[in-house]
Amino acid sequence: MFQTITYEVTDRVAVITMNRPDKFNAFTERMHKEIIEALKQAQKDQDVRCILFTGAGRAFNAGQDLGDVIGQEVDFGGFLRERYNPMVLQFQKTEKPIVAAINGVAAGAGMSVALACDLRVISEKASLVNAFVNIGLVPDSGGCYFLPRIVGLGKALELAMLGEKITADEAYRIGLVNQVFPAEDFAEQALAYARKLASLPTKGIGLIKRTMYKGLQMDLEQTLEYEAYAQEIAGKTADYEEGVTAFIEKRAPFFTGQ
Template structure:
């Protein structure tokens, strides 16, 4: 079905693997389309309760494939047609999305990771705001997510200096959630994804939605949104299961609704 990505569902987790290893999984037109289609498929599949995005080979994603860019390319149109809809789609998915960063994340590849909810980093991974090195500004949601994750001053430093940082440096500035050894990579990423897939998915969606909205809301608006979200969560089957499990002194078995 797909040519530039591999998509599969295992144990309630959708695995989306960028599959252009010979190009360090750099985005061409087809891969941008297929990533969006695979994300759409994962979002509508009620059996899927968490999503992992990773890369084949030694890179996560090297950003835009510059060999596929023409001299007269309008980068604004490129973003509006491909990248922006992909990032907006990720923001709208009310399931946890994990970037399993197995290697280099550069340019729009780093932007893709930033748009995820969690970033698991292989100890051999590296991160670079590569845009400045070709005279471009960070894009694909990069300037939205980066300062919210690492703070304004650090975002400015990373974006303008364009220096490569290691997995441990990324962890120290809050860019990644966890650094994982190469030896235990597959096992720990799978465990993390399946743990999220066993949690109350509807509640996670509400948390994602209203945390995102909080940046553009005042305190009174946030208080009201919390009350609205809590009403919905309180009526969910998972809340009832959580209460029952607490009273019965057992581990809850959440079904995601």
């Protein structure tokens, strides 16, 4: 079904792997479309309760495949609106937790897409590079939206303006990633992290995701009202009933994602 990615469901986790290792998983038009389709497929599948997004081989993603654009007169705005923007928006629309497993270098749009995921884990030997400035461009694919919200404006400007490599340890220190795992068992550790999320109340997590992202665009009064709306929905889920029952019975809850 897919040519540039692989898609596999294991232990309630949909693993989406960008699969162009010979090109460091650089983006092509087909890959954009396939990632969107895979995210939609995971959203629809009730057996999927978390999404792990990673790369094959030595890289996470090296950004745009320049073979797609070299020698052409590119309408950069149209290029982004047609290819990248729909993909980044789909990460936000998918109301299940998405974990970027940064197994190797994430550069340019590859870094931006990692930031578009909800959580990020990184191999101790991996790195990130906000490489746009090195060719005179502006961070895109959500880079100017997510980066200052994750690390703060001052640090985001520094990373974008200098375009220097960010090591795994530095990424963790500044809050750019959530966990650093050893390189030798990175895939297993990343999957275990995703499995933990998959065991939690999926609808509640989806509502958390939706409400927090909306809260970035609203004032306090609007956010309070939206929290009340989201809580009404969460309070009617089977997982809420299970959580309360487990608390009363002094046992660990068993959430079903419903």
